[in-house]
Amino acid sequence: MMSETYRIGLGNNNNSLREKANSDFVSFWDEQAKHLSWFSPWDKTLDWSPPFAKWFVGGTINASYNALDIHQSEKSTKSAILWEGENGESRNVTYGEMFTLVQKFANVLKSLGVQKDDRVTIYLPMVPELIVSMLACARIGAIHTVIFSGFSATSIKDRVSDSKSKIIITADGGYRRGKIVKLKDVIDDAIKDIDFVEHVVVLERTKNKITMNPKDNLWNDLMNNISELCSAEALPSDHPLYILYTSGTTGKPKGVLHGTGGYLTHLHSTFKWAFDIKDSDVFFCTADIGWVTGHSYVAYAPFLHGATQVMYEGAPDFPDASRMWDILQKYKVTIFYTTPTALRMFMKFGDEIPNSFDLSNLRLLGSVGEPINPEVWKWYFKTIGKEKCPIIDTWWQTETGGMLISPLPGLESIPLKPGSGTLPIPGVDISVVDEIGKDVPVNTKGYLVIKNPWPGMLLTLWNDDEKYKTVYWSKYENCYYPGDYARKDEDGYLWLLGRADDVLKVAGHRIGTAELESCIVSHPSVAESAVCGIPDEVKGEVIIAFVVLKQGVEQNSKILEKEIIDKIRNNIGSIATPKQIYFVSKLPKTRSGKIMRRLLKAIGNNEKIGDVSTLEDGAAVTEVQQVFDELKTSIKNNLE
Ligand code: WT7
DSSP states (O other), X not given: OOOOOBOOOOSOOOHHHHHHHHHOHHHHHHHHHTTSOOSBOOSEEEEEETTEEEEEXXXXXXXXXXXXXXXXXXXXXXXXXXXXXXXXXEEEEEHHHHHHHHXXXXXXXXXXXXXXXXXXEEEXXXXXXXXXXXXXHHHHTOEEEEOOTTBXXXXXXXXXXXXXXXXXXXXXXXXXXXXXXXXXHHHHHHHTTOTTOOEEEEEOSSOOOOOOOTTEEEHHHHXXXXXXXXXXXXXXXXXXXXXXXXXXXXXXXXXXXXXXXXXXXXXXXXXXXXXXXXTTOEEEEOOOTTSHXXXXXXXXXXXXXXXXXXXXXXXXXXXXXXXXXXXXXXXXXXXXXXXXHHHHXXXXXXXXXXXXXXXXXXXXXXXXXXXXXXXXXXXXXXXXXXXXXXXXXXXXXXTXXXXXXXXXXXXXXXXXXXXXXXXXXXXXXXXXEOTTSXXXXXXXXXXXXXXXXOTTOOOEETTOHHHHHHHHHSSSTTOBOOSEEEEEOTTSOEEEEEESSSEEEEXXXXXXXHHHHHHHHTSTTXXXXXXXXXXXXXXXXXXXXXXXXXXXXXXXXXXXXXXXXXXXXXXXXXXXXXSEEEEESOOOBOTTSOBOHHHXXXXXXXXXXXXXXXXXXXXXXXXXXXXXXXXXXXXXXXXO
């Protein structure tokens, strides 16, 4: 299986780092951690009692200190955030200004009774105050839990209840495609029955009308007359920095818990190796901070390096298809990090649009969140990078904290292959194995596994060590199982082949099938439901849902369909809306009762049964054929 290679380097070649990492990954990470500022050194680099890892044990550190304090003598007037509002407004927030804002807001949190270890829920649009809130929490040792502003009231309620947040930070509204998303109203609805929430801080962004309740305080009121000085707490290296909820294979989202010293070490190193960050760079990552990419490579990593970054508030194609390239030109962006979904959309708009902008400052391009199709990679390389920018296809997860597989042009120059994440980062040992954990032959599809702990690794799942063990560490002994398919080619390059579990990836966002199914089943007319993803030209994957109604309920009802969709929007958020709902009389299951999702996928894709019959264990081919035919007929009747 030969594939095209692209040789494009940035002149960096530091092979000795890989050699060091291979010979002893623990002392390798020990060296890397020294690039951060610690209040006190650690006694032990790694305490590994599988599957729990503690990095830099005994050391004390603070994330906000490493993001801000250390830059004040040399970079206080340097731009930290070049913010672009969706409506064209802009703000330039310097490192000095961020430092003041964060200290003041940390004092606000203290004045509201927030203490070390308390959880703070943040539900804000993409504005600098979102980063201010996160760094202020980190400064005093409070644990932030940011919720993506597209999530619904029920999702927020679940997360606030699970994390027991006493404080919520939100805004009156946020702009999305020219409209105001009324965030404060969503919060009011979410917390109306939660009595442990003590205060809600409301940032005025859109000035839409809101109802102020007894618990509510305006951001600006709190920030007036508060001290500008708040020193950063010295926290143990494994102090929890944040909880970020992500979908898995069970009905409830999991609270991924990240620590401090290890996590920051991972981010500091990968930001340097992958992005080759220099003082003069203008970095732009398009991820929303509500997802892990925005946590790691917007809110933390650029700050650790005192880098300047662009932060954009709104939709990438608003008011039109040229918005992204306009931003790149306006701020002279040098490093651009985005998703395959966004790239596929830009590519569909045609070359003329990006060609009419000056993108000559670009020197490095990145991709994250889902597999990138080789055609899209090549388009990115030619049309956006003008064949002079390396592309880094970075594989990682909410749980891994930072990149684990990626080309590292800041470290070494290796040939790139469109569609491959290339090699693991130094110090990380990755294999592709079969069902029993044996390495599969070259170019054979298998499961990706990580064979040693790494510093950005999650500490555990919030309040659920048992689930942490079973989800990630029970499939293979002492190996982390991320739930992805992959293959390794003849050069040892890794090719990521999508999820191996019941997690969907829609526009790069994770959606758990069980979560969505239990939401659909909560509709009083629904007896059973199964959802699956089918390929989509832009979003990578879109959702289709199969629904069995309770006896006596009228089928094919448009009203019913709308009710189910509303339920999904209200319970999860519109990102989980299925593209198509099929009403069927029964679901295809194996004898052991497992839903045959691949069969559903095949139906959605209009494929033949032959392609799938052998893939499901416990199901006889003739039986599968029968269910398949039945389903096809009932769908056909459905659509007529
Ligand atoms: C899942 C993790 C990485 C931060 C954003 C998503 C898929 C991620 C790639 C890539 C192929 C990728 C995997 C992974 N994924 N990056 N470069 N190539 N697949 O974080 O929501 O936790 O999702 O995204 O399936 O397991 P996440």
